[in-house]
Amino acid sequence: MSAAVRPSLVGDTLVMSGRALRLTMRDPVTFVLSLIFPLLLMLLMTASFAKIVYPTGGYSEFVDVGLPAFILVGIAFAAPVTAAATASDLRGGFDARIRTMPVPTLAALAGRLVADTARSAATVAVVVLVGLPLGFRFTVGPWGAVGFVLLPLLFGLGLGFLALLVAVRAPDAETVNATLNPLMLLGTFLSTGLVPKSDLPGWVQPVAEANPFSVVIEAMRALAHGGPTTRPLLEALAWSVALAVGCGALAVRAYRRRSARPAG
Amino acid sequence: MTAALADAAPRGVAASRGARPAVAADAAMLAGRHLRLMSRRPASVVSAIVLPLIFVLLFFTVFGRVMDRAGIDYIDYLLPAAVIQAVFFCGISAAILAAEDASGGMLNRLRTMAVSRSAPALGLLGAELARSLLSLGVLLAIGTAFGFRFHGGPWRALGFPVVMLAFAAALVSCHIALGFALRRVEAVTVATNLVYFPFLLLSNAFAPAAAFPSWLRPVVEQQPVSRVADALRALTTSDAALARPLLIAGAWLAGLLVLGALGASRALGRSA
Amino acid sequence: MTAAVEAEGLVKAFGDRRALDGLSLRAEAGTIVGLLGPNGAGKTTTINVLTTVTRPDAGRATVAGHDVVREPALVRAAIGVTGQFAALDGGLTARENLVLFGRLMKLGRAAASRRADELLERFGLTEAADQRTAMLSGGTRRRLDLAASITREPAVLFLDEPTTGLDPRSRLALWDAVRELRASGITILLTTQYLEEADALADRITIIDRGRVVAEGTAEDLKRRIGGTVCHVRLADPAEAPAVARALAPLGVASVVPDGVSLPAAGPQTLVAAVRALDDARAAGRLAATIEDIGLRRPTLDDVFLALTGHPAAADGDDEAAPLGRPAAGVGA
DSSP states (O other): OGGGOOOOHHHHHHHHHHHHHHHHHHOHHHHHHHHHHHHHHHHHHHHHHHHHHSTTTOHHHHHHHHHHHHHHHHHHHHHHHHHHHHHHHHHSHHHHHHHTSSOOHHHHHHHHHHHHHHHHHHHHHHHHHHHHHHTOOOOSOHHHHHHHHHHHHHHHHHHHHHHHHHHHHSSSHHHHHHHHHHHHHHHHHSSSSSSOGGGSOTTHHHHHHHOHHHHHHHHHHHHHHOSOOHHHHHHHHHHHHHHHHHHHHHHHHHHHHHTTSOOO | OHHHHHHHSOTTHHHHTTSOOOHHHHHHHHHHHHHHHHHTOHHHHIIIIIHHHHHHHHHHHHHHHHHHHTTOOHHHHHHHHHHHHHHHHHHHHHHHHHHHHHHHSHHHHHHTTTOOTTHHHHHHHHHHHHHHHHHHHHHHHHHHHTTOOOOSHHHHHHHHHHHHHHHHHHHHHHHHHHHHHHOOHHHHHHHHHHHHHHHHHTSSSSSOGGGSOTTTHHHHHHSHHHHHHHHHHHHHOSSSOOHHHHHHHHHHHHHHHHHHHHHHHHHHHHOO | OOEEEEEEEEEEEETTEEEEEEEEEEEETTOEEEEEOOTTSSHHHHHHHHTTSSOOSEEEEEETTEETTTOHHHHHHHEEEEOSSOOSOTTSBHHHHHHHHHHHTTOOHHHHHHHHHHHHHHTTOGGGTTSBGGGSOHHHHHHHHHHHTTSSOOSEEEEESTTTTOOHHHHHHHHHHHHHHHHTTOEEEEEESOHHHHHHHOSEEEEEETTEEEEEEOHHHHHHHTOSEEEEEEESSGGGHHHHHHHHGGGSOOEEETTEEEEEESSHHHHHHHHHHHHHHHHTTSOOOOEEEEEEEOOOHHHHHHHHHSSOTTSOOSOOOOOSOOOOOOOOO
């Protein structure tokens, strides 16, 4: 009987994802808020800052240039929520049972990321759909648009693994939030997403340029509006994959190590 | 401090004096409890001090130049906004603590004891006011390092913390009422964010009302957060008229305070 | 007979504290073995090692024929675990939990669903089936937790203090469920600090203290080991027990038990001697206790425990390795 009971990375990840999706759908308020948050931010920031950032252009220009940033804001600030939920799993009884079952470590951890990616896709869709009538334009064609949608999802997966790593190592859900929220705030703000690089203070410019959020934002702009695409796209892909693989490996290692000492 | 003294006394003392609740002593004792709870939560220290600081520095860094181009000295403009935001964080924290006490049984326990009825709300309010003062101190210190100045002399400068405390009292008491009424922490988190984002971002806190689309401008100019920001800014300048913004802000705050007090006492009366 | 669980010389240290200190253990297939000990004795650490959650520093253990360190995946496929705290997803319903854990035990979708219905029926959970588990009562959650441990019938089932914190009726219901599981051929390793629980359920009992085995045998073996009878003094006020124990000290190892004092008895003459000793103490003004009852009786596991470890089972030990499942911390500002 037990011969058939083997850990299965793909199968178990799917089962765990199903659970996470179910939990997400069961809490529609949080789900809707996570979609509304970037939308609200885009509308409010546009209303208040567009005329100041682009005195001659205005609202539609701010939306056209800034939309990738608002997509990333939505995705970035969903990551701490997932991480806090994971941290609660790890400290509640649920994880205690999973550890005694034939389930691969990565599957136990990554289930929520699949559900998260689905939510991120909804975020991209909502922000783009509202952005279009306000001034956002795809000028490159269907393949550019496909890349524009997929790239933030991949980067979101990288951020998700980073959040998982924090969730596994932090002592409680509060610490997860206190660690990740400032990080996401710095990442999204100190970028070229809201204000052109030339309008940032001199010392911030190199920081903003190296910031992976800027890298992904510039690649998304290239995919939507044209211009040199290959290099920014490769850089963005490299960052996303590096975050996912690096943080994923560290998270799995830290998770296994947790079991070697009493919890708490 | 009073809170520390009251706290050092054995719990039974109030009862042995004939079990007459003393509002001030009870509230001070409960404020001490909340301050201790806060100091033990690293996340709450972060939200009280670090988060408003990060926000003000990020906005200054990212938008400082473009604001300069628009003729605004952004650090002077931004600091009142940061103070308002810090007070909002105190309000959100108060709502969560109130909900935890309401759902966790602490509130019910207090009502079975010789503790005056309004003490739970007043204690929480006192603790959050203390925290908002701490946050103000940090923001002023860092703001000054980045070029913020009071241009209107000592009397106007002294009015600044007074208006902030009045704003904190009004906002926190509304949030306490919300926390006691909703009781569920998740619901409170959602509700407070629904208040916080629109009121703060659809105000003149971070960008002047003139930058908003013209159909939105009346809302932005009239709403209470903008009015409080106007009053705080008037207190940092030397030339602006003082009476008008102070009166308008004062009227809003008095109204909010009454709303919060009524709401909290209703919720306290109901949650048995 | 074959061993379903076999552990030899297990050692596990946390810092400089040895939670397990050369512990050996054996459970024959199809039996219930009770692992008995006070808080901090190493019960939970033993379970954690045997269920592959914690790696031992030294020693070896096999469960269902597989080495817990070298073949953890095979061990996990063959076991079920019910911890001290219900290890369930509070956001999912009872049925959804059972289906989820069934699928993770590699039952197909249809089979997991069928098995969930079967278990809900068998454990009297049909009414709770569509409620979120966070809303269920403690006893119901614990039964569901047990059901979740056998979504795929395990060879060995580990129960870590399964009835801690339950009301008496829920406890009896859980005991019945455990007996039924043994009847279906599952080997069960059960930890408990309740002596009557081990007495009621276990075929054999292993008593551990400070990470070592101090005695092993059937409940009857163990009771016999400390002699045929004990002389028991029941007191109106347990606070008087130390004074009574001092008065009885010349007759043997008198120990304080929850309701009075216990003394190993050689026969009726011990009872006579005890009554005399107490009278003498009272006459000398060294004793003022009200004695409600004094007599000879068969020893209980309490007496066994005391005689073997030198302290009563209910005594609060220091820091037991915390169980992995703990209620989540509150949400904060």
